Amino acid sequence: MSTQPFDLVIRADRAVVDGAERPASVGVRRGRVAEIGPRDADWSAAAEVVLADDEVLIPGMVDTHVHVNEPGRTEWEGFASATRAALRGGTTTIVDMPLNSLPPTTTVDALEIKQKAADGQCFVDVGFWGGAVPGNVEDLLPLHDAGVFGFKCFLIDSGVPEFPPLSPKQLREHMRRTALIGALMIVHAESAAEIDAAPTVPGPRYADFVASRPDASEVSAIKVVIDTMRETGSRAHILHLSSAEALPLIRDAKREGLPLTVETCPHYLSFTAEAIRDGSTAHKCCPPIRSSENQTRLWKALADGTIDCVVSDHSPSTADLKTDDFQTAWGGVASVQVALAAVWTGARERGHGLADVVRWMSERSAQVAGLQHKGGIRVGADADLVAFAPDEVTHVTAAGLEHKNPVTAYDELDLTGVARRVWLRGNEISTERADGRFLERGEA
Numbered sequence: 512m513s514t515q516p517f518d519l520v521i522r523a524d525r526a527v528v529d530g531a532e533r534p535a536s537v538g539v540r541r542g543r544v545a546e547i548g549p550r551d552a553d554w555s556a557a558a559e560v561v562l563a564d565d566e567v568l569i570p571g572m573v574d575t576h577v578h579v580n581e582p583g584r585t586e587w588e589g590f591a592s593a594t595r596a597a598l599r600g601g602t603t604t605i606v607d608m609p610l611n612s613l614p615p616t617t618t619v620d621a622l623e624i625k626q627k628a629a630d631g632q633c634f635v636d637v638g639f640w641g642g643a644v645p646g647n648v649e650d651l652l653p654l655h656d657a658g659v660f661g662f663k664c665f666l667i668d669s670g671v672p673e674f675p676p677l678s679p680k681q682l683r684e685h686m687r688r689t690a691l692i693g694a695l696m697i698v699h700a701e702s703a704a705e706i707d708a709a710p711t712v713p714g715p716r717y718a719d720f721v722a723s724r725p726d727a728s729e730v731s732a733i734k735v736v737i738d739t740m741r742e743t744g745s746r747a748h749i750l751h752l753s754s755a756e757a758l759p760l761i762r763d764a765k766r767e768g769l770p771l772t773v774e775t776c777p778h779y780l781s782f783t784a785e786a787i788r789d790g791s792t793a794h795k796c797c798p799p800i801r802s803s804e805n806q807t808r809l810w811k812a813l814a815d816g817t818i819d820c821v822v823s824d825h826s827p828s829t830a831d832l833k834t835d836d837f838q839t840a841w842g843g844v845a846s847v848q849v850a851l852a853a854v855w856t857g858a859r860e861r862g863h864g865l866a867d868v869v870r871w872m873s874e875r876s877a878q879v880a881g882l883q884h885k886g887g888i889r890v891g892a893d894a895d896l897v898a899f900a901p902d903e904v905t906h907v908t909a910a911g912l913e914h915k916n917p918v919t920a921y922d923e924l925d926l927t928g929v930a931r932r933v934w935l936r937g938n939e940i941s942t943e944r945a946d947g948r949f950l951e952r953g954e955a
């Protein structure tokens with residue numbers, strides 16, 4: 512029995528702790544999980560919450576792939592709307608991508624400009640990735656020291672002119688530096704040669720769009736990343752894996768002992784090329800959503816750990832940029848709010864438990880980014896907690912979501928699983944007050 516009262520105790524018949532579901536009480540002190548005990552532990556606390564019979568206590572999701580776009584393209588998305596959406600969906604930490612905002616986060620000055628823009632508008636905790644672009648090798652260490660979680664680069668056109676891709680030679684230079692400073696390089700892995708060689712047919716047909724971004728482009732870029740890891744000794748992470756054709760390469764690299772991690776996204780697990788309606792550019796993203804057979808292989812790779820984590824790649828724009836031409840429409844799926852429910856909906860259909868989803872979307876994503884005090888209900892971690900109703904179904908409408916522009920691939924879908932109450936560092940949070948704070952790499 513504890514001698515000191517807790518600030519908060521949450522009791523649940525079902526809680527995801529240590530990779531499994533069990534009855535538990537979670538005692539919180541000064542924003543951290545101080546103790547985990549039996550459901551009816553004889554503890555005293557300033558406040559006590561007992562979850563309802565149909566709720567499970569899970570850690571908040573850690574979404575390390577969010578494009579907030581502020582400042583500079585704030586009409587696409589902003590910190591207030593993106594983090595409100597995250598909160599409503601059961602995500603308590605986001606890490607913001609360095610591009611689509613202006614300036615892109617490729618220097619410390621740009622990071623400071625972004626943090627100034629975000630200040631006071633974050634409803635969940637927010638970390639930042641830095642950017643690796645041609646010519647900014649010397650900016651990596653200062654950005655690392657300023658607390659970014661690693662560096663994002665592209666091996667192909669990024670979609671915005673101010674964030675150019677790295678050539679294989681430039682990738683090598685940048686990864687020599689990330690190896691030296693111990694930083695993680697995160698890579699948009701599609702290569703241009705295969706895409707340039709593929710047929711480009713403009714228009715609304717989804718099949719034409721998929722054909723224009725072949726599997727081989729992902730495979731070839733991932734091969735470049737793996738070869739460069741071997742050469743430089745740097746850690747690397749593959750962003751938004753779509754093509755299952757790259758899985759053997761990834762398995763081999765991991766077996767070899769290379770420090771490679773891989774994410775996929777809810778849309779690759781939720782939609783299939785066969786079912787996407789022509790003209791539905793809400794589903795456009797790069798790399799593209801592929802066949803149902805491909806999707807089955809992604810789910811298997813998640814289950815066996817070849818894919819480490821699932822994060823949203825929430826990348827919205829204004830509605831007018833989602834024209835019905837797949838070649839010119841903005842590429843990105845707005846999904847930070849629905850990510851957990853979408854993955855849970857698909858996971859339970861395939862026989863996975865909530866503990867699996869927690870591993871993919873909270874524990875492993877936090878580990879990949881190096882967020883040591885996030886990503887699980889464990890003693891010493893931030894008390895970022897969600898009362899999740901795993902059987903409650905919601906009908907999603909784009910206009911009903913919190914993100915700024917009412918466009919999403921999940922419009923008019925029924926998803927299972929609702930985040931009913933959310934606690935951030937031990938305080939229950941709402942979309943009324945911005946209680947989030949900035950996170951820095953290396954905080955324990």
Ligand SMILES: [Zn+2]
Nearest residue numbers: 576608824826
């Ligand atoms: Zn992205």
